[in-house]
Amino acid sequence: MSAINRDTVVFLFINGAHHVHHLILPALNFARIQDRYRTVLISGNRANSAIIRKTWQTFDRPDCDFFELPKPFRYWIPNYKHKLFPPPYSYWKRIQKYIRHAAAVVSTSHEAPKYFAQYDINIPSLIYLYHGTGTREYGFDPNLDLFDFLLVPGSYHYRRLQETADIDSSKMQIIGQPKLDWLALMQEYQPMLFKNKNPTFYYNPHWDMGLSSIEKWSKPILEYFTINTQYNLIFAPHPLLQHFKNRNGFIMNFKRPYTANNILIDLNGSAGLDGTYNAASDVYIGDVSSMVTEWVCHRPRPCVFLNSHRIDWKSNPSYESWSCGNVVTQISDLSIALETAAHTNEFQAKQESYVQRMVLRDDKSAAEHSATILFNFLQGK
Structure with a gap:
């Protein structure tokens, strides 16, 4: 990496794998155009590197340099802190x-400006690209103004x-959601997850x-599908729940006694990130994840x-995303909400309106938009 200079643009993949799908095609498009x-x-772990390499090969191997950083020594200890990957810091x-x-330097992390300040990095322009379309306050932090430019969905x-x-309009531009491009390019043959054709x-x-439903609702959900075997359940929390289980003091042990043939439990697999579960399912159950945008973009379907x-x-x-489906507050109302969602999508019009506001979709891909805008930004400096 010693040759990185003023003629170099760096794309950082040092967060978890859930960031990679958003940034890899903008990076490869930039190299191509x-x-x-x-x-x-620059990759921070093997899982990230695997996604990068596979995408690069599928995308006809544009000319770029790739570095995988070695793990910090302590993370060679098996199950060190039970984390899935070393922390970006x-x-x-x-x-x-x-x-x-x-x-x-192009990053999907809100924390990049903090490290630029900590290490007195002041030459490169720092560019932010959203890793999702969430509507929580986190995504609109005034500290995002510390970036030199923002690529927004x-x-x-x-x-x-x-x-x-x-944030001044001159510091940002709309590109769409590059992960949708990745899903369209990389999604392979859909595996058969269940030995039936029941609604999933x-x-x-x-x-x-502080936002998740897993602590209060996971057991009622698993019990419902244990009894109602006419439906399938994919139980796949965000992988950071497993990553932070020690910090949170929350035991991620759901496999027993919930071992019915209609229940698939995946606590840290890649299929929740690469669109496999999205494409295989008929009803989405969630809380505040921006996954709902990917869900509706794939095709409008019921949400709870x-x-x-x-x-x-x-x-x-x-x-804002809760306008896309039925909102359940009482556990006693769960069964009727799930039963209704299994048969009809009462919110399709609202879902389509939501996506129009959240994601630019035109005749050019989000990855192409981002690469062109980034190049023009650098040329105009």
Whole structure:
């Protein structure tokens, strides 16, 4: 990495695998459309590297340089802290001396400006690309203004960043959601997950325990599908729930006694990230994850949202996605909500309206938009 200089653009893949699908095609498109800048991809773990390499091969191997950082020594200890990957902060000290002379660094992490300040990195432009389309306050943090430029998914984020984070329109541009391009390019033959053709429900709780429904609702959901074997259940929480289980003090042990043939439990697999479960399911059960956008973009289908923290959500913009389905607050109302969702989608019109606001979709892919905009931004500096 010693040759990184003002003719280099660096794309950082040092967070979890759930970030990679959003950034890899913008990086590869950037390498493909121009030869003014060298394109460098830096990975922080093997799971990220596997996605990067497979996508690069499928995308006809554009000219770019790829580096996988070695794990910090302590993470060679088996099951060290039971984490799925080393935390990003463990890599910043190592990479800061290489990236500080680049033309630009592109990241999907809100924390990148903090590390630029900590290590006094002031030459590269710092670019942010959203890793999802969430509507929580987190996605509209005024500190996003510390980035030099933002690539945003749609008109909703563009407007709200102006109104609530006071970010000037000159610092951002709408590109769409590059992960949707990745899903279209990379999604392989759909595996048969169950030995039946019954309706399949996909439960995908968020990783943040202060927002997630998993603590209060996981047992009632598993019990419902244990009894109601006319339906299938994919029980696949966000992988960060497994990653942070020690920190949260939450035991992720759901396999017993829930071993029915109609229940698939996956606590840290890739199939929840690569669109496999999305494509295989008929009803989405969730809380605050931006996965709902991918769900509706794949095709509009019923959604059930679990209001486990009894939020007064209707006038709260952080819960904009809940307009896409039935919101359940009482566990006693769960069964009727699931039964209704199995037979009809009463929210299709609202779902289609939601997606139009959340994601730009036109005759050019989001990855192409992002690559072109990034190149033009650098040329105009």
